Amino acid sequence: MIMISKLTKSYGVNEIFNNVSFSIPDGRHIGLIGVNGSGKTTLLNILSGNEYFEKGEIAGIKNKTIGYLPQIPILPEELTVYQYMLLSFEKLLNLKEEMESEKDPIKQHLLNEQFEHLGGNLIESRVGKVCYFLNISEELKKQKISSISGGEKSRILLAHILLSEPDIILLDEPTNHLDIEGIIFLENFLKSYKGTFIVVSHDRQFLNNCVNYIYYIENKAIKIYKGNYDKFETEYEHERQRLIKMHKQQTEYIKETEEFIRKHIAGQNTKQAQSRIKRLEKLRHIKLPEKHSAPAFKWNETFRSGNEVLHIEILSFSYGSRKILSNINFNVYAGQKIAVIGKNGAGKTTILKLINGELTPSSGNIIKGSNINIGYYRQDFHFLENEKTLLEIFLNDTEYFTIGEARSKLALAGFFADDIEKKWSDLSGGEKAKYMILKLTVEKPNLLLLDEPSNHLDIQSVKYLINMLNIFSGTIIFT
Incomplete structure (x- = not known):
């Protein structure tokens, strides 16, 4: 233990x-x-x-x-x-090496038995x-x-x-x-x-x-x-409701007791009032359960895209000699929410990077429709601006915000006071993910490319993200 x-x-x-x-x-x-x-x-x-x-x-x-x-x-x-x-x-491979270098047949046999017994074969x-x-x-x-x-x-x-x-x-x-x-x-x-x-x-x-x-x-x-x-979730909620009820009862008791003390401390019931003062001093105050505020991201209004968002024809892509995608054809229309699934290495992230223009197709075409504004959530955001504070990064990413407006926006993602002065390198993976989602909301995208957006988020934030994506009026492609 x-x-x-x-x-x-x-x-x-x-x-x-x-x-x-x-x-x-x-x-x-x-x-x-x-x-x-x-x-x-x-x-x-x-x-x-x-x-x-x-x-x-x-x-x-x-x-x-x-x-x-x-x-x-x-x-x-x-x-x-x-x-x-x-x-x-x-350890097993060291044992095998010892066995192979052993000259004595009996010792070698014993080492071989030990090797097999430990699962070496x-x-x-x-x-x-x-x-x-x-x-x-x-x-x-x-x-x-x-x-x-x-x-x-x-x-x-x-x-x-x-x-x-x-x-x-x-x-x-x-x-x-x-x-x-x-x-x-x-x-x-x-x-x-x-x-x-x-x-x-x-x-x-x-x-x-x-x-x-x-x-x-x-x-x-x-x-x-x-x-x-x-x-856990069921038990925690029952416990939370019980504590809220007990806290309310205790608050009422304290209020009534303080009122009695105020009325009688200088009158005929002074001893009773003093006794109640001692009781209040010994009282263990019930703490309310910690209130976790979910992120409160809101999509900024954006312009509508054309009906055909993407037209992809005969798309192929290779990393060196390794072919990832071969002759892919599909269309994406406004308002669709598309999940890209497949095994690791099948090319899910590659498709998003090709659409975003970070990679060039080996052959084929990606034709974007009219009025397309892409918001891209990438997996590899961990080392972004390591030594800058969160506030500095946000002001740099969104040049049109004042410091006061930036603080208000960061608060929507649960970043308050000391949080916004943290260096990027000191943030948890989940905090970094929340920032990247917040950044998307102010970019006014009408086409979201989301690469594993729930990674690193706590379960409450994942629930909020799902609701947020459900009300998004544009087009979504996610892995």
Whole structure:
């Protein structure tokens, strides 16, 4: 069991955890949730040893093996993908090397028995199975890690973790770069996993399918709920309503008691009044549950596009010798909401980049209709203007806003006071995603190209985004 005692963590004046204590029993399957910026990624970084904390103690984790999938993985760039996969079996491969160099036949036989008993003969089949479901092709296995995309790095690190089978698995938004087949495979793996795992995810169905406890970050503390996400949501709402009722009753009691004290403190009932003063002093005040304001984005009015938004004919595209799209034909009409689906690497992001003009077709044409104004939400926004503050970035992106107007707009995305002075590099993935959506709303697009827009958002913000897209009057193409 891991015991976390009196944990305190801050970023400058921004306190994330305050004197937090909780436990993680062995074998527990945990969904870690909370609003964007509440400290989910911070906690995973602390548990993995990648982040310091000011006060507190973590016991029981020192001798455990940990596999950690952060949102932005850093891998050894000089290795090929396959070489990195084999690092999952380092002890087994060392044993094989020892066996092959052993001259004594008896010792060699014993080492071989040990190698087989530990599953050494299954290395290739295990790698093949994980790579198949996570869409890691034979071609990708041969590539240097330095040459692959961020999404591919995430899948490769995830494969490495699953093959390593550590004592504790920490996953920060693991479904972001997986197709449906990969998500189902990961769900099944985690459900049958005998070790401990903690997963941060915006995908409530994924959480429902694979966790048995929810750890909820609220008010710089952690509350623990038994069951999956749906059970947590029901229990949390009941608890919230109960606290609201108790708070109302206590407020009325305090008001009546203070009124009695005011009337009788100097009269015949002085002793009773003094007794009630003492009672009020000892009273433990009931706190209202934290009120989470959902983003309040609003679409700025825009001009209407022509009826035919896009005409795509005989479109092909290749990255070098690798053909991604071949002879694609389709039309897009005003008001349509189109989902582009397919396996990882099938070309979903490529289509959006071609439409946006960031890539040039190998052959074929993309003909845009009249009065088209594109708003593009990209996946790779993490390293944007790292050292600038949020307010500086917004003023730079939208030159026609005054500082006061910019503050008001940023408040719609839940950025207040100190938040807007944070550097981009200090924002959580969810906070960055909210900013990028806010930026779209002020650009007045009538054609939205959205590349995995729900990635990184908390579950409440995902709900709001869905409603927001439903009322959008223009055209949407999303992955």
